[in-house]
Amino acid sequence: MKELLIVSLAGIAVLAADVIKFRKAVLPIAVASLFSLIFFCIVDWGRNENPMDNNMLLFDNFALGFTAILTFISLCWFLITTEYFGNDARRTDLYALTLFSICGAVLMVSYTNLVMLFLGIEILSIPLYVLAASKKGDRLSNEAGFKYFFLGSLASAILLFGIAMVYGATGSFDLGIISTASTAMSSPTPLLNAGIVMIFAGFAFKVSAAPFHFWAPDVYQGSPTPVTAFMATVVKGAAFAAMFRLFSGTFGSFIETYGDVIAIISALTLIIANIVAAVQTNVKRLLAYSSISHAGFMLGAILSAQNGDPKILLYYILTYGIASLTSFIVLYHVSAYQQGAEDFNAFKGLVKRNPVLAGAMTLAVLSMAGIPPLSGFLAKYFVISSVLQSGYLWLVIIMILTSVVGAYYYLRIIIAMFTPLENSGRIVVSDFQKYLFLLLSLLMVGLFFAAAIPDWLY
Amino acid sequence: MLTEYTFWFLSFLAVFSAFAVILSRNPVHSVLYLILTFFSIAGHYFLLNAQFLAAVHIIVYAGAIMVLFLYVVMMLNLNQAEPQRTSAWAKFLGAGAAGILMLVMIAVIRKAEQGTPAGLPVNAGTVENLGITLYRDFLLPFELASVLFLGAMVGAVYLSKKEIT
Numbered sequence: 001m002k003e004l005l006i007v008s009l010a011g012i013a014v015l016a017a018d019v020i021k022f023r024k025a026v027l028p029i030a031v032a033s034l035f036s037l038i039f040f041c042i043v044d045w046g047r048n049e050n051p052m053d054n055n056m057l058l059f060d061n062f063a064l065g066f067t068a069i070l071t072f073i074s075l076c077w078f079l080i081t082t083e084y085f086g087n088d089a090r091r092t093d094l095y096a097l098t099l100f101s102i103c104g105a106v107l108m109v110s111y112t113n114l115v116m117l118f119l120g121i122e123i124l125s126i127p128l129y130v131l132a133a134s135k136k137g138d139r140l141s142n143e144a145g146f147k148y149f150f151l152g153s154l155a156s157a158i159l160l161f162g163i164a165m166v167y168g169a170t171g172s173f174d175l176g177i178i179s180t181a182s183t184a185m186s187s188p189t190p191l192l193n194a195g196i197v198m199i200f201a202g203f204a205f206k207v208s209a210a211p212f213h214f215w216a217p218d219v220y221q222g223s224p225t226p227v228t229a230f231m232a233t234v235v236k237g238a239a240f241a242a243m244f245r246l247f248s249g250t251f252g253s254f255i256e257t258y259g260d261v262i263a264i265i266s267a268l269t270l271i272i273a274n275i276v277a278a279v280q281t282n283v284k285r286l287l288a289y290s291s292i293s294h295a296g297f298m299l300g301a302i303l304s305a306q307n308g309d310p311k312i313l314l315y316y317i318l319t320y321g322i323a324s325l326t327s328f329i330v331l332y333h334v335s336a337y338q339q340g341a342e343d344f345n346a347f348k349g350l351v352k353r354n355p356v357l358a359g360a361m362t363l364a365v366l367s368m369a370g371i372p373p374l375s376g377f378l379a380k381y382f383v384i385s386s387v388l389q390s391g392y393l394w395l396v397i398i399m400i401l402t403s404v405v406g407a408y409y410y411l412r413i414i415i416a417m418f419t420p421l422e423n424s425g426r427i428v429v430s431d432f433q434k435y436l437f438l439l440l441s442l443l444m445v446g447l448f449f450a451a452a453i454p455d456w457l458y
Numbered sequence: 459m460l461t462e463y464t465f466w467f468l469s470f471l472a473v474f475s476a477f478a479v480i481l482s483r484n485p486v487h488s489v490l491y492l493i494l495t496f497f498s499i500a501g502h503y504f505l506l507n508a509q510f511l512a513a514v515h516i517i518v519y520a521g522a523i524m525v526l527f528l529y530v531v532m533m534l535n536l537n538q539a540e541p542q543r544t545s546a547w548a549k550f551l552g553a554g555a556a557g558i559l560m561l562v563m564i565a566v567i568r569k570a571e572q573g574t575p576a577g578l579p580v581n582a583g584t585v586e587n588l589g590i591t592l593y594r595d596f597l598l599p600f601e602l603a604s605v606l607f608l609g610a611m612v613g614a615v616y617l618s619k620k621e622i623t
Contacts, residue, residue: 122606
């Protein structure tokens with residue numbers, strides 16, 4: 001509960017700081033609130049609080065863990081995008097919107113009532129629609145916001161329809177009551193079945209899984225790059241955590257019924273995203289498709305929710321979040337230096353022009369490709385082994401094959417960076433940002449060794 | 459008996475006007491038919507003994523939102539606008555998906571149990587009961603909705619505000 005209060009009050013405090021013309025305080029308020037959020041997650045860890053407010057929220061270890069990593073990624077996001085927001089007079093609004101969005105993410109990982117889930121998704125999404133369109137003069141950004149808003153509203157409506165049907169079948173919004181009512185049935189009744197499928201479709205849209213992914217490349221490409229980084233990491237992570245909470249606990253007894261559906265959607269996502277990504281020339285669009293393909297992997301973690309534990313998903317979201325955040329922000333710096341060019345040529349000679357950015361980008365894409373001494377490898381390994389335990393060998397084969405395709409287009413970025421370029425200027429980033437990129441790179445390597453130590457994660 | 463006739467009449471009206479919304483060529487007619495749809499759905503709420511919901515539905519949807527719609531339609535002067543051309547392929551896929559959804563819904567509702575859910579009193583929709591539910595059981599979501607509205611408000615102001623330097 002205090003987690004929720006901190007982040008929503010921080011959003012209001014940011015707005016208040018703008019009103020009293022104290023804009024300098026805006027970033028410190030946001031950063032301090034996120035730090036205290038992580039602090040309280042650590043303090044409350046293992047305390048197993050009782051559900052509160054008529055079973056609306058439960059800050060168990062699951063919720064605290066996901067809140068902590070999503071907050072950590074948001075914290076890095078706030079610190080690393082200072083250059084973009086800079087001295088922009090409107091940055092307070094954007095910071096406030098981002099904080100409200102994080103508030104929605106906290107709700108989505110801690111809900112024990114479907115009403116709270118829906119509220120969380122809306123609180124997360126509505127500020128995002130505005131953030132996507134926040135570059136007001138840019139046509140692509142406007143299009144992104146518009147598209148995201150319309151399709152997102154439709155997906156929310158479908159999700160709400162599903163929730164209504166689950167209510168009709170079980171007579172409650174409470175996850176505990178739904179769980180007992182549904183385990184009492186030997187197989188789900190048609191009404192419950194349809195409800196669960198519609199909820200799943202709504203989620204699949206939010207995480208951009210295959211048949212519902214058409215919005216993602218356009219929205220990711222059109223939005224300002226730092227906003228894209230936020231969408232691809234925090235938002236996706238929150239949606240997956242919410243999905244895990246629902247499909248492992250409440251509807252966990254029907255996993256045989258839905259296992260094949262989830263596996264097919266996961267396979268479709270992987271195949272479509274990786275093949276389309278391989279032919280992209282625009283790096284931002286390529287990274288958008290790569291983000292879709294990672295959604296396919298994370299669906300694998302949902303699939304094995306029954307015998308796996310949330311740690312696999314948590315580790316995947318953390319490693320993918322760090323790598324994805326790094327790659328998008330490097331892309332931002334590179335394209336900001338060259339009048340918004342986002343193709344492979346913009347990356348030429350980056351090693352000479354800024355070794356830190358090139359190094360961070362190399363590690364990030366290698367981590368996303370799943371190359372061994374980086375944490376992305378272990379994340380993929382854990383997912384694959386748990387999917388194998390659930391008995392989906394064909395999905396594992398698709399995962400491995402599409403990872404090979406993935407390695408191809410990730411390597412294209414690296415090759416571009418190491419291609420020498422004559423008479424090019426240096427790309428300058430501030431010292432503070434340089435250290436942040438180094439920290440993120442260290443984390444990509446460090447998380448590998450942290451998780452590789454036996455009996456720690458497994 | 460009268461209730462049943464009213465139900466059928468309202469249902470027919472709702473379905474008919476909903477079709478008219480998407481089939482009429484003139485956007486202003488569409489909006490007016492939409493108001494008719496809202497009124498017939500509000501009538502259903504009355505039949506279900508949910509007077510407060512019916513009143514709010516009419517005030518919010520038929521009142522505020524529809525007036526806004528009408529203004530926008532008239533201001534944008536959509537009457538002269540060319541109808542959007544969509545490819546036959548997209549139309550086919552859309553019709554297919556919607557058709558499958560309708561099939562599933564019919565199949566689901568045919569098999570669903572009829573009647574009131576257990577533990578739900580007959581007068582669940584009255585103002586008194588709604589108030590008790592909203593401010594006791596669902597107090598936290600009710601309060602949190604304010605964060606949602608604040609976010610939406612900040613966003614709306616941000617998008618419509620003139621650039622300041």
